Amino acid sequence: MQKASLVKGTRDFGPIQVAKKNYIFDTIKKVFKSYGFAPLETPSMEKIETLTGKYGEEGDQLLFRILNNGDILPKAESNFDSNRALKSAISDKGLRYDLTVPFARYTAMNMHALKMPFKRYQIQPVWRADRPQKGRYREFWQCDADTIGTRSLICELECIEMFDKVFSALNLPVVIHLNHRKLLEAIAIHLGFEGEFEAFTVAIDKMDKIGFDGVVKELESKNLDTSKFENAQSLLTTFDFESKQLKDLDETLTSVLATQAIKDLSEIRGYYNQLDNDIVLDTSLARGLSYYTGCIFEVKLKEGGFGSVAAGGRYDDLTEVFGVKDISGIGISFGADRMYDVLEDLNLFPQEMSKMTDVLICPMDKDVFSFALQTARKIRNNTQQSCLVYPKEGKLKKQLDYANALNAQYAIIIGSEEVEKNEVSIKNLNSGEQKNMDLTQLIELLK
RNA sequence: GUGGUUGUAGCUCAGCUGGUUAGAGCACCGGUUUGUGGUACCGGGGGUCGUGGGUUCGAGCCCCAUCUUCCACCCCA
Structure with a gap:
C-alpha cells in the first residue's frame, strides 16, 4: 500500500472549500462582467518558448517544465554544455506561469478576429516552482481582466473601480497602491540612478519592509552612488492621491517623464469621486514584472497578511515578441488563494457557504x-x-x-x-x- | 535556489535527563431515549509516534538521509 499524499505546495478543496472559492470567483466574475469583459480559457500548458524570457531570469527558473514523452534518453546522452541546453532537448512544454502571457499569445494568434479594444477575463490556475510558504502556493488561481488595443486612461480608472468593488463586496478592507512607471523613472533619474533603473526599483520596492535606511544599505551594497539620495525619503513614500500632491511632485521633479506621468495620473484622478477603499499614490511601488510601462497597481490588505492580494498595470509591448506591434494593454489580477486564506482567517465567508x-x-x-x-x-x-x-x-x-x-x-x-x-x-x-x-x-x- | 524550522489519533496538543501494553481535550461511532438534533451521562473504535536507515540490552525521545510544514532571503498572487 502506498501513502496518500499531495504534491508540495498544492491543496485539495472539499465541498465547503469549493463553495467558498466559488463565492470569491462569482464575486469577481460579476464585477468583470459588469464592465463588459468576456471570458477566455487557455490550455494549462504552453510551448516553453512562449513562456521563457517573459518574466525575467528569476521567472524562468520558476517555470514548471513538462518532460517530453517518447525516448528522451538518446538526446539526453549527447553532450550538452549546459543545463539549459539539456532541458530544452528533453522538454518543450511548460505549465503557464500566469494568465497574461497566454493571453498575449492568444491575442497574437487571433488578431484578425478580435475587435479592438478587446476586453477579456480569465479565471484559471497557474503554476510556479516556488518554495511554498504561507499565502504562496505552487498551484494557485488567478482572476485576470485585461483590456487591449487602447491607451485610454478610462481603462486605468476601470481597474481601480474593479479592485474597489470586489474587495468591498467581500467586506475586505484594502488599500489600493498606485504608481506610474514613468514617474518611477523620473525619480530614479532625479536621484542619480540613470542606467541603474532595475537595481533601483528592486531596492525601493522593499521600502515598506526594510525601511529607508535599509534601502540605502541595499543600494550601497550594489555599489550605487547614494549621494543624492538623502532627499529621497520625502519623494519615495505614499501620498494622498489628490491633485495638490500631484502638482507638488511635478514641480519637484521638473522632467518630461514626470510631467507625462503626472498628466496621466491627474486625468485618472479627475474621473472619480468616491471609493469604498483607500487609494494612495505610492512612489515606492515598483512591480517586478518587467513588461509594465505605465500605471502600476498593487492592492494590499489594510491589516496584516501577505504582500498583496491583487495587482496589475499597463504594458505596451507584450504582443510584440509574437510579431504583433502597437497593442497597448492593461490588466489586473486577483490572487484568489490569498483572498481565500484571508477571508477564512477573518471569518468573512457568509454562513450559507457551509x-x-x-x-x-x-x-x-x-x-x-x-x-x-x-x-x-x-x-x-x-x-x-x-x-x-x-x-x-x-x-x-x-x-x-x-x-x-x-x-x-x-x-x-x-x-x-x-x-x-x-x-x-x-x-x-x-x-x-x-x-x-x-x-x-x-x-x-x-x- | 540559499539559510533555518516543523512533523505524535480526524483536529489542537502532552509525553520528565532514551526504560514495561503511547496519553488528554475536541471530533467520530454506539447506548441512556427503537418519533426529536446542536446542552447531560455511560461506553467504544482509532496511532507501525512523517518515511527509510543507524546507535543502543532498549528510541516518540539520540545520529544520518529523505519528504512535509512554516519562516527569512530571492521573487511574487
Missing part, C-alpha cells in the same frame, strides 16, 4: 418512503429550496444529526401519523420550532 442543503426530509419507516419522495418532488418543482431525502428509515436522532451536519435549515419529519392525516411535520432547525401542515401550506412556507 450549507449543503436547505431541507432534509426524515422518513420514520419504509412505509412512508413514497410519501416522502412525493413531498421532495413537490418542493423541488415548486420552490427554490434544495431538498434531500434521508435514504434510510428510523432513528430520528440520527437523521437530525445529519441535518445539522449538512447545516440544513429545515427538517421535515414524516411518519405514519403524518401520512394518515396527509400532512408533514416541519421543524426549523435554528429556532427548534415545529409544526404540522399539509403540502400546500408547506410549499407556501418554503417558497
